[in-house]
Amino acid sequence: MKLATWNVNSLKVRLPQLLDWLAADPVDVVCLQETKLTDERFPRDALAEAGYDAAFSGQPTYNGVAILTRAATVGSPLDVQIGNPRFDDEQKRIIAATVGDLRVVCVYVPNGQSVDSDKYVYKLAWLDAMIAWLGPQVSASSSFALAGDFNIAPEARDVHDPEQWKGQVLFTDAERERFRQLERLGLVDAFRLFEQPEKSYSWWDYRQLAFRRNRGLRIDHVMVSPALRSRVRACTIDREMRKREQPSDHAPVIAEID
DNA sequence: ATGGCCCGTAGAACGGGA
Numbered sequence: 001m002k003l004a005t006w007n008v009n010s011l012k013v014r015l016p017q018l019l020d021w022l023a024a025d026p027v028d029v030v031c032l033q034e035t036k037l038t039d040e041r042f043p044r045d046a047l048a049e050a051g052y053d054a055a056f057s058g059q060p061t062y063n064g065v066a067i068l069t070r071a072a073t074v075g076s077p078l079d080v081q082i083g084n085p086r087f088d089d090e091q092k093r094i095i096a097a098t099v100g101d102l103r104v105v106c107v108y109v110p111n112g113q114s115v116d117s118d119k120y121v122y123k124l125a126w127l128d129a130m131i132a133w134l135g136p137q138v139s140a141s142s143s144f145a146l147a148g149d150f151n152i153a154p155e156a157r158d159v160h161d162p163e164q165w166k167g168q169v170l171f172t173d174a175e176r177e178r179f180r181q182l183e184r185l186g187l188v189d190a191f192r193l194f195e196q197p198e199k200s201y202s203w204w205d206y207r208q209l210a211f212r213r214n215r216g217l218r219i220d221h222v223m224v225s226p227a228l229r230s231r232v233r234a235c236t237i238d239r240e241m242r243k244r245e246q247p248s249d250h251a252p253v254i255a256e257i258d
Numbered sequence: 259a260t261g262g263c264c265c266g267t268a269g270a271a272c273g274g275g276a
Contacts, residue, residue, distance in 0.1 A: 009275080010265055034275085036266065061266050062274070111275055119274095151276075170276060205276070206263035217276075249264075249276080 001028040001074060001257050005106070005147040005220055006241075007203075007250035011035040011064070014248055015043050019050050021241065026051075027254060028070045029099050031106035031147040035064030042066070055080040057092045065095045065106050065148070074099050087129035094130070102228070102257075103137065107148035112169040120169060123151070127178040131185070138185045144225035146187055149250065151219050154179045154189065158218035160199065170219060187223035190235040190255045202237050203250045211242055222255045231258040 004027045008014040011032065022030070030052070035042070037058045047054050051070055055077040058064035067077050077097030084094055096105040107130065112123035138144055152175045156162040165171040183189075191200070201216025210216065224232055234256040242251045 013265070034265095113274080113276085168276095203276070208262065210263095219276080246264090 001100075002254055003027070003029040003031075003102075003104070003145060003147065003222065003257060004238075004252045004254040005031040005033070005149070005222060006252035007033040007108070007149040007220060007248060009034050009036075009248040009250065011037055011043065011066075012041070013246065015046060017241070017244060017247075019046065021238075021252075022050055022052065022070075026070055026073075028074045029102070029104060030066075030068040031104065032066040032068065033064070033106070033108035033149045034062075035066055036061060037064055053077060055095055055097050057082045057095045059090075059092045063092045063108055065092060065108050067095055067097045067099075067104060067106050069097075069099050077104075084129055084133045086133045087126060089126070093126075102143045102145060105134065105137075105144075105146045105148075107146065107150070109149060109151045111151050112175070114169050115167070115172060117169075123169075124174055124178070127175070131178065131181050134182070135185055138187060138225050142225070143228040143231070144187075145228060145255075146182070146223040147221070147253075147255075149219060150179070150221050152176060152179050153217045153219055154221075157198075158201070160201065160215040160217070165217075170217060182223060186226050188226075188229055190222040190224050190229075190232050191218070191237075191253065193229065193232055194235055200237055201251075202253055204242060206249055220250055220253045222253055224255070228257065232256065233258060
């Protein structure tokens with residue numbers, strides 16, 4: 001089976017691309033971020049027609065997350081949980097579901113804007129609460145995946161210009177330390193289980209021809225528990241999606257799991 | 259040195275993204 005995460009930057013705009021992408025090479029579990037849709041406007045029918053069930057949690061204008069499952073292969077998302085019970089948050093950034101024997105947590109981590117912003121303080125507190133909430137789940141769960149837009153580039157090689165980004169939001173020591181804490185829970189970055197091309201990124205700014213110049217960041221991740229790690233056969237970034245007309249600024253990350 | 263794009267909500271610019 002395949003599990004993917006993709007920040008679509010508006011599901012309304014990206015729905016045709018999503019359907020086209022799923023029709024061409026079906027992914028069994030899809031974690032979406034920045035749907036930017038209220039639940040009433042979620043395109044549940046169009047996805048059902050394409051063979052996907054969905055669990056979703058949205059709001060107007062900002063944020064919004066969803067987990068899609070290919071009904072014929074993995075069934076429906078079960079035991080759906082919205083948000084982190086340990087963190088009161090109006091922003092819709094977390095949805096979790098059980099798919100087959102796999103527990104999947106889909107996250108849209110706050111961006112943080114800049115280190116001197118209140119949003120950065122919120123980001124770090126949000127991450128601390130997420131780590132505290134996930135800890136017991138990782139140890140108790142046999143196959144567990146944390147997938148989403150982490151808004152953290154974990155290492156220098158995940159940044160096109162580490163000098164330029166040094167101390168900048170998405171690449172500060174404090175954010176990267178939160179990523180290390182997730183690793184200490186036992187989660188591993190599935191992408192780094194395999195040999196990868198140099199300068200592999202998952203996000204490129206819309207401006208300055210950043211994609212063409214490959215000036216990007218790798219901030220979208222699939223992290224897996226020890227039990228799941230042994231079942232992961234590959235992890236790739238689908239750069240082709242970023243080449244399309246009217247692309248999201250993020251490319252999907254896809255893990256292949258036995 | 260600055261901002262350069264895209265999206266949603268508006269119904270003009272602006273907040274937010276990263």
